[in-house]
Amino acid sequence: MLKLERVDACYGSFKALDAIDMTIEAGELVVLLGANGAGKTTLFNTVSGLHRPSAGRINVAGRDVTGAKPSALVASGVVQCPEGRKLFPDMSVMKNLWLGGYVHRGDKRAMQKTLDDILAMFPILAEKKNEAAGSLSGGQQQMVAIGRALMGRPKLLLLDEPSLGLAPLIVKQVFETVAEINAAGTTVLLAEQNAYAALKIASRAYVIENGRLTIEGDRESMLGNEAVRKAYIGA
Amino acid sequence: MEALLQQLLNGLTLGSIYGLVALGLTLVYGILHVPNFAHGALYMVGAYVAYYVAGELGASYWLAMIAAAVIVAGLAVACERLVFHPLRNAPPIHDKIAAIGLLLFFEAVVQMYWGADFRRLEAPSNTIFHFAGLTLPAQRMLIIVAAFSLMGGLHLYLKKTLAGSTIIAMAQNREGAFLVGINANRVAMMTFAISGALAAVASTLFAPINLVYPAMGHLVLLKAFVIIILGGMGSIPGAIVGGLIIGFAEALGGFYISGDYKDVIAFALLVAILSIKPTGLFSQGVR
Ligand SMILES: Nc1ncnc2c1ncn2[C@@H]1O[C@H](COP(=O)(O)OP(=O)(O)OP(=O)(O)O)[C@@H](O)[C@H]1O
Numbered sequence A: 001m002l003k004l005e006r007v008d009a010c011y012g013s014f015k016a017l018d019a020i021d022m023t024i025e026a027g028e029l030v031v032l033l034g035a036n037g038a039g040k041t042t043l044f045n046t047v048s049g050l051h052r053p054s055a056g057r058i059n060v061a062g063r064d065v066t067g068a069k070p071s072a073l074v075a076s077g078v079v080q081c082p083e084g085r086k087l088f089p090d091m092s093v094m095k096n097l098w099l100g101g102y103v104h105r106g107d108k109r110a111m112q113k114t115l116d117d118i119l120a121m122f123p124i125l126a127e128k129k130n131e132a133a134g135s136l137s138g139g140q141q142q143m144v145a146i147g148r149a150l151m152g153r154p155k156l157l158l159l160d161e162p163s164l165g166l167a168p169l170i171v172k173q174v175f176e177t178v179a180e181i182n183a184a185g186t187t188v189l190l191a192e193q194n195a196y197a198a199l200k201i202a203s204r205a206y207v208i209e210n211g212r213l214t215i216e217g218d219r220e221s222m223l224g225n226e227a228v229r230k231a232y233i234g235a
Numbered sequence B: 001m002e003a004l005l006q007q008l009l010n011g012l013t014l015g016s017i018y019g020l021v022a023l024g025l026t027l028v029y030g031i032l033h034v035p036n037f038a039h040g041a042l043y044m045v046g047a048y049v050a051y052y053v054a055g056e057l058g059a060s061y062w063l064a065m066i067a068a069a070v071i072v073a074g075l076a077v078a079c080e081r082l083v084f085h086p087l088r089n090a091p092p093i094h095d096k097i098a099a100i101g102l103l104l105f106f107e108a109v110v111q112m113y114w115g116a117d118f119r120r121l122e123a124p125s126n127t128i129f130h131f132a133g134l135t136l137p138a139q140r141m142l143i144i145v146a147a148f149s150l151m152g153g154l155h156l157y158l159k160k161t162l163a164g165s166t167i168i169a170m171a172q173n174r175e176g177a178f179l180v181g182i183n184a185n186r187v188a189m190m191t192f193a194i195s196g197a198l199a200a201v202a203s204t205l206f207a208p209i210n211l212v213y214p215a216m217g218h219l220v221l222l223k224a225f226v227i228i229i230l231g232g233m234g235s236i237p238g239a240i241v242g243g244l245i246i247g248f249a250e251a252l253g254g255f256y257i258s259g260d261y262k263d264v265i266a267f268a269l270l271v272a273i274l275s276i277k278p279t280g281l282f283s284q285g286v287r
């Protein structure tokens, strides 16, 4: 589904990603663990086309998409739910969700069906549909952000720290939702610092440190890995 | 009392024109952060296109207005593609210099073909209505009706259509807009096209009252900047309300104080309002 080969990304002369090799198969739920400033968001933005890689190749579903525009990537099924949500704060919840389906605008009936599914998943959004997205609580805004990404009908969903700043109970809900989305057939790459909760729903994980992938493995080996436990689980 | 009503009516006419010009300027600023100094030149070119189509080719005023809107919209898109787009990552001062360059370029081209003489665009109707002691020239009525219909249309477009919403989305969160697949180039072109068309319609509406000449955009542009600073940079209601305020202030000030000072009043008002509310009347940004 997604394949990165020796991808580098820079901010000026600072190398934020260094020779990233990563492969994600269709249907997987893979977690990307990393501390603040490790390069998770940079990796996501590079895959989404917001940031151009300075070297390496990116493949999605067998097609080379290196340097493709964000709009082309969304149209081909790579949708990101970004860190900080990046909603349209003064627009209604409904408008935010509807714009999430922008690339499918030719097919209003399919958009409506996706929207109904999302509102069934997050009933609170149906209640708040006419309120400005910026006026919602953090957890509700996170639901709008996830819903907006789902409106793009992703084949590969990139979720950047969806649990950031949410109360523990809401975090649990968010992870359950992510697991559901994955079970329904969407490949998911999830960036998290909340390693234990993330690993519970993941099949595999990578660890990123200072722009390099350092550890990789399936859930059991990650949970058993001494370095991972020390750095990200705190046990 | 009648004199006051008459001046309010004149103010409404002026304010409608200013509002249309300021709307285009504020949209471009709110979305692309380009202070488009060439906007006044687009306004001027619109009047010349209308003058050429109606005055020289002999077509109807309405056809001339449509031609002006379409051609200037195209011209604005060309400016975006050829000048502002290539400069999108350059330091902000480059945009401003380029915009002034465009302004000088358009004026020079127009002057080359038509010279610096004043020209007249005939109004579609010279009827003057009289009502309750007021003088209501048909052209002024047309200006008010057309301007408010256009503003209403623009509002519906931005709020009710998906294409229009992409413009607002881009203004509210640029990265968010990219991430739902909105194409930045498309939004930029659409925004410039709308702003060019509004400027051309405004100048075609105003030209029968106020002559056509190469420098006709200068004062209008300055006032449009005053309006959008007053209304809050990037704010759509701010541009409309600000346009009306300046229109009324000019008409009333010109009548009750002195006609010689009418152009100064806009700027005096700007200083007065900004010293009370430094962020402008409305919050900034396209809503
Ligand atoms: N726009 C930018 N300009 C310059 N440096 C940047 C920029 N964005 C990120 N960086 C740097 O790149 C590195 C990786 O940042 P990134 O945001 O990808 O980390 P992250 O893993 O997402 O962190 P967090 O968990 O805090 O979100 C950091 O050292 C950061 O300082």
Ligand SMILES: [Mg+2]
Pocket (backbone or CB within 6 Å): A040, A041, A042, A083, A160, A161
């Ligand atoms: Mg991050």
